[in-house]
Structure formats: C-alpha cells, structure tokens
Amino acid sequence: MARIIITKKYLSLAFVLVGLLTSCFAQKPDVKKAFQQAEIQTLQLLKETELAKSAASNKDLVSPRTLESGNLKLVTSKDWTSGFFPGVLWFLYEYYGNTDWREQAKKYSAFIEKEKTNAGTHDMGFKIYCSIGTGYRLIKDAHYKDVIIESARTLSKRFNPKTGVIRSWDHNQDKWKNPVIIDNMMNLELLFEATKLTGDSSFYKIALSHANTTMKNHFRSDYSSYHVIDYDPETGAVLKKNTHQGYSHESAWSRGQAWALYGYTMCYRFTKDPVYLSQAENVAGFILNHPNLPKDLVPYWDFNAPDIPNEPRDASAAAVIASGLYELSGYSKNRKLYLSKANTMLKNLATAYVSKDGVNKGFILGHSTGSKPSNSEVDVPISYADYYYLEALLRSRANK
Numbered sequence: 001m002a003r004i005i006i007t008k009k010y011l012s013l014a015f016v017l018v019g020l021l022t023s024c025f026a027q028k029p030d031v032k033k034a035f036q037q038a039e040i041q042t043l044q045l046l047k048e049t050e051l052a053k054s055a056a057s058n059k060d061l062v063s064p065r066t067l068e069s070g071n072l073k074l075v076t077s078k079d080w081t082s083g084f085f086p087g088v089l090w091f092l093y094e095y096y097g098n099t100d101w102r103e104q105a106k107k108y109s110a111f112i113e114k115e116k117t118n119a120g121t122h123d124m125g126f127k128i129y130c131s132i133g134t135g136y137r138l139i140k141d142a143h144y145k146d147v148i149i150e151s152a153r154t155l156s157k158r159f160n161p162k163t164g165v166i167r168s169w170d171h172n173q174d175k176w177k178n179p180v181i182i183d184n185m186m187n188l189e190l191l192f193e194a195t196k197l198t199g200d201s202s203f204y205k206i207a208l209s210h211a212n213t214t215m216k217n218h219f220r221s222d223y224s225s226y227h228v229i230d231y232d233p234e235t236g237a238v239l240k241k242n243t244h245q246g247y248s249h250e251s252a253w254s255r256g257q258a259w260a261l262y263g264y265t266m267c268y269r270f271t272k273d274p275v276y277l278s279q280a281e282n283v284a285g286f287i288l289n290h291p292n293l294p295k296d297l298v299p300y301w302d303f304n305a306p307d308i309p310n311e312p313r314d315a316s317a318a319a320v321i322a323s324g325l326y327e328l329s330g331y332s333k334n335r336k337l338y339l340s341k342a343n344t345m346l347k348n349l350a351t352a353y354v355s356k357d358g359v360n361k362g363f364i365l366g367h368s369t370g371s372k373p374s375n376s377e378v379d380v381p382i383s384y385a386d387y388y389y390l391e392a393l394l395r396s397r398a399n400k
C-alpha cells in the first residue's frame with residue numbers, strides 16, 4: 001500500500017515536471033522549421049529578383065524591398081533598405097553553412113559596396129553593416145573590413161560637434177534644419193565596430209556623443225521615444241519634437257520604439273556603460289507593459305494608433321524588438337522575462353505572420369507597415385522584417 005502511495009507521488013511529481021518543461025518550451029520558436037520556411041521563400045525571392053532585374057530598364061536596381069500592388073519592388077543601393085536582402089542571404093549561410101548561400105550573399109553584398117562613399121545619408125549602418133558587416137562577422141574577408149572602415153569614415157562626416165549628433169536626413173529642409181531620427185541609433189554599430197577594427201577612437205566618440213544626446217532629447221518621461229528631433233545646427237538647441245512615420249508628434253511609433261530598444265542594447269554591448277543598459281530596460285518596460293501591445297506581442301504600427309484594435313500590425317517592429325530582447329536578456333537581471341517575451345513574439349511571427357509557401361513572392365514574413373501616414377507599405381512584406389526575424393531566430397538558439 002505504502003509503495004503504491006509513493007509511486008503515485010512520484011508519478012504526479014513527474015507530471016508536474018513534464019508540465020512545467022512543456023510550458024517553458026512551448027513558448028520557444030521552432031528554429032529548424034522556421035529556417036526551412038525561410039529557405040524555401042528566399043529561393044523564390046532570389047528567382048523573382050533576378051527576373052525583375054532583367055525586365056527592368058533601370059539597371060541600378062539591386063535588392064528586393066517589398067511588394068507594391070502585389071508586384072516586387074526592387075531598390076537601388078542608395079535606398080536605406082538595400083542591405084537587408086544580402087543580410088538575409090548571410091543569415092541563411094550562417095544557419096546552413098553551405099557555399100551556395102555564401103556565394104549569393106557575396107554577390108548581393110557587392111551591389112551595396114559603393115554606398116561606402118555616399119555621405120548624403122545616415123543610413124550607412126543599415127546598408128553596409130547589415131550586408132557587408134554581417135558578411136565580415138561570418139567570413140572575416142579583409143576587403144569587407146576595409147569597406148566597413150571607409151563607410152564609418154563617410155558616416156562620420158555627418159556628425160556635427162555643435163549638436164553632438166549625426167544628422168539623419170537632408171530632405172524636408174523647409175521643415176527641419178538638422179533632423180535626427182531615433183532609427184539613427186542603429187547606425188552606431190558600424191562606428192563602434194570601426195573603432196574595434198582600427199583602434200581609432202574617433203568613431204567610438206561620435207557614437208557615444210550621438211547616443212548620449214539622443215538619450216537626453218529623444219525620450220519622454222515614460223521612456224517612449226519621439227521619432228524626429230530637430231536641432232539648431234549652430235547651438236545644438238532642440239527646435240522641434242516631431243513624427244514622420246508615426247500617428248502624431250506625441251504618439252509612440254512602434255518601429256521607433258524597436259530601434260531605441262535595439263540601439264541602446266547594442267550600445268551597452270560595446271561600452272558596458274550601465275546607463276545604456278538601464279535605458280534599454282526602460283524602453284523594454286514601455287513596450288512590454290503597454291496596454292495596447294496585443295496578446296501575441298506583435299505591435300500595431302503605432303502604440304497610440306486611433307483605431308486599435310482595427311489597425312495594421314507591424315511585424316518588422318516585433319522582429320526588431322525580439323532580436324533586441326534576446327541580446328538584452330544576456331545582460332539584464334530581467335533575463336527570464338525578456339527571453340520569455342522574445343520567444344512568444346518570435347513564435348507568433350513564425351506561425352501566424354509567415355508567408356505560406358510560394359506566397360508574397362518569396363518574402364518570409366507578411367504584415368509589416370512602413371509608413372501608415374503616407375499610406376505607403378501598409379500590411380505588406382518588407383525586407384527588414386525578414387532580416388531581423390532571421391537574426392532573432394539565430395539569437396534564440398544561444399538562449400536555451
């Protein structure tokens with residue numbers, strides 16, 4: 001009798017343990033399956049891209065960006081999104097390790113290289129670091145190293161010591177004198193890396209100045225971020241706090257919050273300055289505790305969009321946030337929370353937001369929103385969503 005009771009006790013303990021384990025793992029994305037889907041899709045996107053390129057009269061079109069009325073939209077290397085498709089190819093090489101993906105990644109990265117001398121934009125990091133920077137991390141090609149360094153030199157030309165920031169845009173000069181967008185935090189990775197590669201601390205100093213000035217001026221007391229801050233180029237005074245892609249000047253545009261979270265986490269990686277860690281944690285807190293964050297953790301395009309829950313989602317914001325949270329979980333005392341949220345986000349992207357085989361011309365995810373106010377790229381696949389989704393999947397492997 002006593003033996004039966006003890007056996008029953010062990011059995012129920014075993015059930016509780018199995019239950020606990022299943023509930024932990026149930027939240028994890030199936031990385032293998034997700035990469036299988038990504039591979040099938042990307043093979044199709046490669047084919048579609050080659051077809052579209054040969055049909056186009058503009059021979060400078062190099063990378064797929066999105067779908068427009070169901071048609072593939074290619075961009076030139078100048079476009080801020082040009083580096084994401086090569087980045088996707090590098091991530092497939094990183095996961096599968098086969099030479100076919102490596103050769104495709106090299107081929108498409110080469111199309112972006114000439115941007116290394118383009119000082120007309122702040123998007124150098126997105127273009128060069130996501131393509132050639134990712135390639136350098138994986139294959140340590142000496143030429144890629146030179147490209148990264150030259151790109152960092154070019155980007156540094158946009159830094160103004162009087163404002164302490166790198167100027168983002170040159171357009172809309174009737175509206176803004178020296179606009180800086182929160183997205184610009186992402187370009188600092190290129191600068192930090194260039195200092196590591198050269199020992200020249202000037203890049204690092206510019207990155208610190210930009211991160212600190214942005215921390216001072218871009219955030220509200222609840223740690224949500226404005227999109228555009230306009231500076232007086234002579235005095236550094238803040239002239240305007242605006243939005244461009246968000247719902248309103250005072251709203252929290254979702255991808256902007258994602259760039260902030262990812263950006264300050266990355267700053268902590270390079271500097272180990274606890275101020276950046278705490279900034280990233282505070283931004284994470286804003287995002288994860290927001291009452292308008294849906295149950296599946298894939299944000300609407302703006303946290304304050306007026307018709308929530310009948311507003312489009314932005315899968316790209318979720319992908320950037322998930323990737324940022326995986327990194328942040330490695331630095332923070334809130335490790336478990338961030339891991340569990342990143343897992344849920346990624347799992348939901350991998351199940352409910354992925355394109356079905358052969359759909360979306362080969363883009364991996366659907367349901368991103370580029371710029372709702374200008375009715376551009378609403379609820380569509382976009383290359384940067386795919387890039388950060390694969391990066392998040394790869395990062396999730398290190399976080400068991």
Ligand code: GLY
Pocket residue numbers: 080183245255370
């Ligand atoms: N960097 C532009 C965007 O996030 O849409």
